[in-house]
Amino acid sequence: MAVERVDMGGYTLIENAPLLTRNTLRVNARAKLLAEVRDASKLPELLDFPALRTGQLLVLGEGSNILLTGDIDGTVLAMETRGVHVEQDGEIARIAVAAGERWDDFVRWTLGQGFAGLENLILIPGTVGAAPIQNIGAYGTEVAEFIESVEAWDRIERRVVTLDRTACAFAYRDSLFKHEPDRFIVTAVRFALPRQHALRMDYAGIREELERIGVSNPAPFHVAEAVVHLRTRKLPDPAVIGNAGSFFKNPIVDAAQGETLKRAFPELVAWPGKDTRWKLSAAWLIETAGFKGMRKGDAGISNRHALVLVNHGKASGQELWAFAQHVIEGVHARFGVQLEPEPMVIGPR
Missing domain, CATH: 3.30.43.10 (Uridine Diphospho-n-acetylenolpyruvylglucosamine Reductase, domain 2)
Known part of the structure; x- marks a missing residue:
């Protein structure tokens, strides 16, 4: 055509x-x-x-x-807009970034400028404009913590609006923009980044990786280096095999269900939350249910990380979604836990 x-x-x-x-x-x-x-x-x-x-x-x-x-x-x-504008306010930098800038490029730029906070979010694919929609997160950090406001075109009011962090209604892999996908077009994101910030190193092997590379007094760029090593080892490269990173959200269950599962499966990987709910490791659930490395045709789950749905070649979107549904149904049958996709599924289901 x-x-x-x-x-x-x-x-x-x-x-x-x-x-x-x-x-x-x-x-x-x-x-x-x-x-x-x-x-x-x-x-x-x-x-x-x-x-x-x-x-x-x-x-x-x-x-x-x-x-x-x-x-x-x-x-x-x-x-595909570009531009980064910085306003220094003492130890805090307020940085307005055009929606079309690449996220990983921006994170690396902030580290080069001596700003802290985004180091755990390095190597996440996508654009700056997409970051608040998903409230991207990794290795114990969510982007919402460092977003001051989001500028967007409001298709209903037909004007540019500026939404502060509260108005964005950020939650785990969620935001106002996901709930009103036909209303807002993100045009820029404004960040507030400190020069000094407590490093987050207690998640998913970061301390061990820092020790492995010989860093005893880490700075933000050291944490970023450790995360790059971890992500590179664990997650398949989209340039090599088609994937959208973590395809399944870590499910949230109430304390009673979490405790019941822990009794039945002592090896269960879970993180009790502050509000009595538990966050379960979707990767553990999927791997324990036997889906890691499984494939049907060109659709499958990565043999490197159980959260990652992969396209081994020419799988259609329908084939990939059917395989994801197979995983969701299998985990529910084994554990009584309902997994949800992290990416947006666009089109017929």
Whole structure:
């Protein structure tokens, strides 16, 4: 099928656009229209097109947190804006970052500037604009802690709005933006990053990795280095095999269910919370249920990490979702625990 491109100044429109290289699970889907936005001020003009006013609109970053189960019979909007603006306020830097900046590039930049806080979130794929939507987290840190506000285009009020941390309603892998996906288009994120911050090293082997690389007095960049080593060893590279990182959320259960499971399965990996609820390790549940390394056709679970759904070659989105459902059903049958996908599943189920 022919692909038509039209440069509109500030954004480019592409008809019948292939999305294979725009999602890290490497699903071979297409979009009826793709809009690549380089200038956020052009959003009102772009969104006034009749096809965008009434049709489906999917905002896409690097596609590292989605599973496409079919073609998009509407518009995919890719924010490709760039820019980082810093305001120093004593020991706190307030940094406004355009939505299209790559997350990992930004984290590495903050470390190079001597800012702390984001070191545990290094090597997470995606864009800055996607970070607050998912409230990305890793190795004991969530991005919400360091977000001061989010700037977005409000499609209902048709204006730019600034939402502070409270208004963003951040929760575990959740936010206002996930609950109102058709309303807000994130255009920039404002961070408040300190120069001094207590390092988080008690999660998933960070201290052991620091010891392994010979660091006894760690700084933020040392913690980042340890996390890079851990992630590289444990998680498959999307450039090598299609995946969207952790596909399943760690389930939250009440204390009674957590204690019952712990009695039945003493090796259960779980973290009792402050509010009497327990967070269970989805990776442990999946591996114990026998799914780590399993595959059906080109869809499967990584043999390196049980949380990671992988595309070994040409699995369709429907095939990947069917395999994920197989895992969810198997874990529920074994443990009575319902797993949920972490990425957004877009299309028919």
